[in-house]
Amino acid sequence: MDQAANLRRLATERDRSSASLLEPEQESSRIEGEVPAEVAEETSNEPVTTRVIAVTSGKGGVGKSTLSVNLAISIAKLGKKVLLFDGDLGLANINVLMGIIPEHNIYEVIKGKKKVQDIVISTSYGIDIIAGANGISQLANLSDTQRETFVEQLGELSGYDVMMIDTGAGVGANVIGLVMPADDILVVTTPEPTAITDAYGMIKSIVANGKEKSIKLIVNRVPSAIEAKRVADRLISISSQFLKTKVESVGFVFEENLVQKSIRSQRPHVVLYPGSKSSACMSHIAARVMNTAPAEDSIGIFGFFQKLLGIGQDSEPGMGVL
Incomplete structure (x- = not known):
């Protein structure tokens, strides 16, 4: 190797050495100074606007509550912090x-005997729940x-990415009252x-109450994708033809004996049988639900309950039915 080549080699090694010495210093400076943009976005102290999703049905017996539990857990598996509210x-x-x-x-x-933090239950399934919300009628x-x-x-309760509400069945005032302030409405039916x-009666009631936000459909307990x-x-x-409203299908759930087994064992089937259809x-x-854009006028948990109770100037007509 000639001298020039040797010098070039030494210069290259020196530059590499200098670079390696500088890298930790630069990294240290970055940690002590400004947080990288990609990390800053994840660690932002800005409050989370909770997406409120109401799961409802026109009649009982369609598996709505079972679906709510398993869907909440499935959303949590996507990395979201989820609160499931039994309404x-x-x-x-x-x-x-x-x-x-x-x-x-x-x-x-409601009676002032407990703080809201006292009634939130952290489960082993990756979600929090507020159980037995019978007291809502007392509002x-x-x-x-x-x-x-x-x-x-x-x-x-702010800080959750999603609050999912399992409403009652039917089109009574208490059910509609919980559905109307939500950002997204999931209507569950069967074949x-x-x-x-x-x-259809539920969708009609939602439209009649002035709901212009997202109405999504889930067909539960189906024997086949064709059905x-x-x-x-x-x-x-028929929703498009007679109600002039858009309803979006976000999927279906197969009828399986494993679901009934999980109900009897009091464990969610997405946990007990994760490999099932x-x-x-x-x-x-x-x-599908989480990949759709949240409502532009989403107002979070605080705003949801304000509308539910008809508090504030932003309450919509038909709110505050409880």
């Missing part, structure tokens, strides 16, 4: 499906001051003719 006033059973015995419920918060008896105090407490008719498409296409078509369906629905 079924008549048959509050989210905790039963998960094998959980709650010590407190929202009624105690109608509160004074304006008590309502505002209650809503302020619920504002402390049974009565379920399809009642699902699921038939049901979804029918509801989408029904669990794969739930993962697909979770991705």
